[in-house]
Amino acid sequence: MTDPRASDLLSTTIISTCYDDALARDGELLVLAGDEVVLLSPLASELVWSARHGATLAETVAHLMSTFGAPEGADPEAMVRDLVIELAARGVLELR
Amino acid sequence: MPTGAGVAFRVLIVDDLNIGRGPIGERLLRRSLGANAIPASAIRVTSAGLDARDGAKLHPEAARLIVAHGGNADGFIARSLSPEIVATTDVFLTGTSQIRDELVRRFPRTARRAFSMSELAELYQGAIEIAAPLHEHPLILDRMRRGRTIAENWDLPSIEDADARRDVIAERISETAAWAADLWSALLPQPAHAAEARPVGEHFLLDAFGVRMEVNCTGSGARALSAATRRAWSRCLMPASTETQHEDVIELCVDPSPTVLATARSRGALAYPDVEQALHYLSSAVTVRAIDARAGRLLMLHASAVASREGDVVGFVAPSGTGKTTLSRILGAHYGYVTDETLAIAGDRVVPYPKPLSVITESHHGIKLQWSPDSLDLALPGRDLRLARLVLLDRRPDGPDEPYLEELPHLRGIAELAEQTSYLPRLARKLHTLSDTVEMVGGLTRLVYREAATVLPLMPELLGER
Numbered sequence: 301m302t303d304p305r306a307s308d309l310l311s312t313t314i315i316s317t318c319y320d321d322a323l324a325r326d327g328e329l330l331v332l333a334g335d336e337v338v339l340l341s342p343l344a345s346e347l348v349w350s351a352r353h354g355a356t357l358a359e360t361v362a363h364l365m366s367t368f369g370a371p372e373g374a375d376p377e378a379m380v381r382d383l384v385i386e387l388a389a390r391g392v393l394e395l396r
Numbered sequence: 397m398p399t400g401a402g403v404a405f406r407v408l409i410v411d412d413l414n415i416g417r418g419p420i421g422e423r424l425l426r427r428s429l430g431a432n433a434i435p436a437s438a439i440r441v442t443s444a445g446l447d448a449r450d451g452a453k454l455h456p457e458a459a460r461l462i463v464a465h466g467g468n469a470d471g472f473i474a475r476s477l478s479p480e481i482v483a484t485t486d487v488f489l490t491g492t493s494q495i496r497d498e499l500v501r502r503f504p505r506t507a508r509r510a511f512s513m514s515e516l517a518e519l520y521q522g523a524i525e526i527a528a529p530l531h532e533h534p535l536i537l538d539r540m541r542r543g544r545t546i547a548e549n550w551d552l553p554s555i556e557d558a559d560a561r562r563d564v565i566a567e568r569i570s571e572t573a574a575w576a577a578d579l580w581s582a583l584l585p586q587p588a589h590a591a592e593a594r595p596v597g598e599h600f601l602l603d604a605f606g607v608r609m610e611v612n613c614t615g616s617g618a619r620a621l622s623a624a625t626r627r628a629w630s631r632c633l634m635p636a637s638t639e640t641q642h643e644d645v646i647e648l649c650v651d652p653s654p655t656v657l658a659t660a661r662s663r664g665a666l667a668y669p670d671v672e673q674a675l676h677y678l679s680s681a682v683t684v685r686a687i688d689a690r691a692g693r694l695l696m697l698h699a700s701a702v703a704s705r706e707g708d709v710v711g712f713v714a715p716s717g718t719g720k721t722t723l724s725r726i727l728g729a730h731y732g733y734v735t736d737e738t739l740a741i742a743g744d745r746v747v748p749y750p751k752p753l754s755v756i757t758e759s760h761h762g763i764k765l766q767w768s769p770d771s772l773d774l775a776l777p778g779r780d781l782r783l784a785r786l787v788l789l790d791r792r793p794d795g796p797d798e799p800y801l802e803e804l805p806h807l808r809g810i811a812e813l814a815e816q817t818s819y820l821p822r823l824a825r826k827l828h829t830l831s832d833t834v835e836m837v838g839g840l841t842r843l844v845y846r847e848a849a850t851v852l853p854l855m856p857e858l859l860g861e862r
Contacts, residue, residue: 301478302502321826323807330807330814332827336508336535337814339807389505 304388304395306381311358314396315351315384322348333391340392343368344383348392357384404440405530405580408485410499410510414445414474415455416555417491417565421513423467424570428577433664438584439530444477446498451475458555461566482506487534489513491552491569508538513572514550515541520579526716527683527737528698528818529691530583536715539815582677583684585644586664594647594663598622601634601642604686605694605740605747608634610642611678614660617650617671624671625678628766631733631750644685650674675766679752683738686749690740692822694747695829699739699786699816700724701746702731702855703777708784709746710858711739712843713816719791719848721753725772726848731855732777733769738818744836746781750774785858786834788812788842795846799854802842806831809840 319331329345331338340348343364350363361380370376387393407425411418422443429439452474454462462469475481482503488510490496496515500507511519511534519537520526528536552565586594597614600622613622625648626633647665651657660667666681668674687696699713700720710731714720724736735749752766788804804812810830814820823829834840841858845851 301476303479303482303504320821321828323810323827323831325807326805328807330811330827332814332821335531335821337811337820337827339811385504389507391505 304385306378306385309357309381309384309395311356313357314354315357315360315393316354316396317348317352317392318394319348319392324349331392336390338390338392340387344387347380347383348387351393357381360384403531404437406484406486407439407441408481408488409441409443410446410477410488410490411443411495412445412447412554413452413556414443414448414476415452416458417552417569418443418445419454419469419472419474420458420462420467420555420566421489421491421569421573423462423469423472424465424566424573425577427465427467428573429581431574431658432577432581432661433586434577434581434584439580442481444475444481446477446495446502448474448476455555457562461555461562465566465570477503479503485509486531487511489516491550493546493549509534511537512546512549513552513569515546516576517572518546520576527680528716529684529687530580532818535815539715581661581664582666582681585685585688586647594645594665597647600626600636602629602632602682603634604632604682604751605690605696605735605738605749607644607686607689608642609682609685610645611682612645612647613650614647614665615649615651615656615667616653621648621650621671621674624675627771628675628752628768630768630770643689646678646681646685648674648678672765675752676754676764679754679766683749683751687738687818691819692824693742695741695823695833696818697739697741697786697813697816698737698818700736701734701739702727703734703746703781704731704784704859704861705778707778707780707782708859709734709739709777709781710785710787710855711746711783712787712789713739713813714789714791715816719789721755723789723848723851724753725755725774726852727855728769728772728774730852731775733774734777734781741783741833744782746783748777748781750777783833783837784860786813786837786840787858788840790842790844791848792844792846795844797846797850799843799845799850801854801857802844804840804842806834806839810834813840 319333321332323330327342329340361377409418409421425441454472459469490512493512496510496512499510519540597612597618599612602609649660649665649667657667699711701709701711703709721736736753740747750769754764755767756764
């Protein structure tokens with residue numbers, strides 16, 4: 301058994317937040333999850349904000365594409381998958 | 397994951413099959429914790445295997461080695477590591493760095509909490525006086541290992557493959573278990589059942605940021621120990637006539653006899669062969685137990701602090717072993733000494749903790765001596781202390797001749813401050829308490845310097861006096 305991997309995520313996987321507290325300023329989020337504090341990049345902050353009421357992976361990718369535009373030379377969905385997995389490992393997001 | 401005082405610190409020993417090294421580590425660490433009267437409700441030790449077959453029996457050689465080292469091999473069956481076990485673990489220990497790396501590959505969320513045994517030993521050796529609650533140690537140790545090369549990777553192969561080396565492997569695990577149990581037990585409250593067995597020695601009360609703690613000196617060295625402790629803790633000593641109840645008791649035993657020391661440890665005492673070691677470990681024990689007692693009620697930062705005559709306090713935030721005490725000695729000659737370790741804040745007020753300072757003395761190898769702020773002639777702060785400024789220390793060996801200050805963006809500053817905050821998750825308003833405190837003192841400042849003496853001329857600026 302392992303933690304979920306990027307390849308395990310489906311477009312219908314529900315992403316939601318599970319942190320304990322957060323501060324927002326200038327487009328960035330600082331979150332407390334368990335006893336760890338994580339300062340999120342603007343992209344990660346927007347992702348977490350968009351998942352506050354739960355969102356599918358497909359909805360999240362679409363939202364970030366509309367907010368930031370398509371990344372140059374990279375697959376946007378693959379980028380979002382990696383970011384979601386990293387945030388889940390930090391206890392900021394949970395996946396269903 | 398629940399964190400904090402009153403919740404067991406959960407240690408998981410991870411290996412491959414969970415029939416050899418892992419169970420040996422589990423049972424010998426339990427043995428050593430038991431010898432220090434630490435119950436499973438305070439530290440819970442279990443094991444699991446990355447490729448274990450659930451229900452597999454202990455390897456016969458592992459069972460023999462556990463018993464040979466005074467452990468209990470009964471009732472063990474192997475279990476495989478699952479996400480559920482990972483989610484309820486505070487720290488993961490492995491025999492080798494290869495197992496640690498495989499653990500992190502399969503369970504990335506363990507990355508900041510997984511250590512090989514040799515790594516743990518080396519990191520703790522570099523920071524023997526981590527004065528922080530046990531639950532905070534994994535992240536503190538993880539920050540210490542960033543950008544650092546661990547010199548040694550102990551050769552602890554599987555018991556199943558080791559043949560002639562099995563006894564050597566078990567001996568190393570046994571020694572590490574005993575050493576870790578001694579270190580951790582000093583930071584935990586003494587068990588309630590130990591109170592009845594505790595002899596009444598020379599005792600007195602200390603005040604650690606408002607927490608009244610009784611120190612009970614026992615053993616044949618009790619008188620010398622009591623005198624040395626009272627001297628070192630002169631500014632925290634409560635008057636003998638104080639009729640207030642204590643909140644915690646620390647039995648501190650000094651005796652040359654290993655038998656007496658073992659008996660004292662079995663009732664939860666901190667027990668050492670000489671006064672210097674006893675004072676050394678007492679310092680962390682008092683600090684951590686006081687932090688536990690005020691979890692959720694005070695904002696407690698890993699910081700030294702000094703105060704102006706008017707009672708304005710400047711806090712210098714930094715991890716253990718990065719220059720807080722040296723700075724306290726330099727600044728405390730001219731400004732009131734508030735603390736060199738834990739800055740306790742209630743709203744805009746500061747509760748002083750003028751504990752002894754650990755000073756390296758060339759004549760005592762490895763152990764720093766505890767000096768009273770009175771012996772070092774540090775200035776007294778006023779009675780009414782108000783937090784005026786918070787500074788993040790950044791001491792660099794190749795730093796500038798002239799120190800400089802730089803303002804930090806709010807969230808980045810809070811992120812750094814949070815790493816030096818005890819029991820942040822227990823504060824009612826969590827990150828918002830930190831944010832309000834930082835805004836109250838006009839933001840966070842980073843101080844980049846090389847030599848502590850060069851910081852003194854900056855004090856008027858830090859106090860807003862120019």
